[in-house]
Amino acid sequence: MYGNGPGATALAFDGFALWPLGYPDKAVARCHEALQLAREVGHPFTITLILYVYAMVYQACGDVANTKKYADLLIDFSTRQGSTHFLTQGKVFSGWAHFWGGGEEEAMEKMLSGLKEHLETGAIVTHTYHIALLAEALAELGDHERGLTLLADGLDLIREHGDRRWEADLYRVRGDLLAAKPSPDSSGAMEAYLQSLKIARAQAAKSFELRTTIRLSRLLAKEGSTDDARHRLSEAYGWFSEGHTTRDLMEAAALLSDLGEAI
Numbered sequence: 001m002y003g004n005g006p007g008a009t010a011l012a013f014d015g016f017a018l019w020p021l022g023y024p025d026k027a028v029a030r031c032h033e034a035l036q037l038a039r040e041v042g043h044p045f046t047i048t049l050i051l052y053v054y055a056m057v058y059q060a061c062g063d064v065a066n067t068k069k070y071a072d073l074l075i076d077f078s079t080r081q082g083s084t085h086f087l088t089q090g091k092v093f094s095g096w097a098h099f100w101g102g103g104e105e106e107a108m109e110k111m112l113s114g115l116k117e118h119l120e121t122g123a124i125v126t127h128t129y130h131i132a133l134l135a136e137a138l139a140e141l142g143d144h145e146r147g148l149t150l151l152a153d154g155l156d157l158i159r160e161h162g163d164r165r166w167e168a169d170l171y172r173v174r175g176d177l178l179a180a181k182p183s184p185d186s187s188g189a190m191e192a193y194l195q196s197l198k199i200a201r202a203q204a205a206k207s208f209e210l211r212t213t214i215r216l217s218r219l220l221a222k223e224g225s226t227d228d229a230r231h232r233l234s235e236a237y238g239w240f241s242e243g244h245t246t247r248d249l250m251e252a253a254a255l256l257s258d259l260g261e262a263i
Contacts, residue, residue, distance in 0.1 A: 011031075015053060052074055060207070089114065092114035172193065175216075186219065210239075210249070210252060
């Protein structure tokens, strides 16, 4: 019951790797291929696993509607298969989609519930990813101290367990929270962004690099370093050959336009 179809699983995890490497369109395409193959094989656990990866990739692309679609499918399949591990992750994705779709208070409770239940399974894998999602939502709500405390817990987990896949994003969200405080800590935010970039570049994680560069460039422009901001963002954005309709690339293009760069 809990084995998996190796062909479909390999395709899905190829998609999972392609998003941080800077290929969001290819990541989605691999997940689509994986799900088609899994449905042909008809192995329920493999389908559940691939729905989880699909939801993750769409969330990373900032696609609220498709994240909700695959989160709901994941919750349904996980419930029927008795997979608490994937059910809790489906709840986190569903809460994320609900939050960014406008249902803030109820969605936050759903994300917190999923996070708590996921920890209760004893699983550590992807927990730091969930922390980044929740902390980003707390930043949006202006709950800066709670978000910073949560991120500190996430960074402690990374140091303890060595799963560094979302480390760059944790530092990026830390920078966002510090920059948005009632009394902004601009130097602390700058330090967090630079640490995020250092990690992303060491991992060749172009998507995380772009995401952080957007924030850093916005901070630099606010402090009067518009030329530096424009140069950094233009270089990061210009690397991409696909994914220009995803959230991060559209945000980068809009900011470049604001900074006076022709796209």
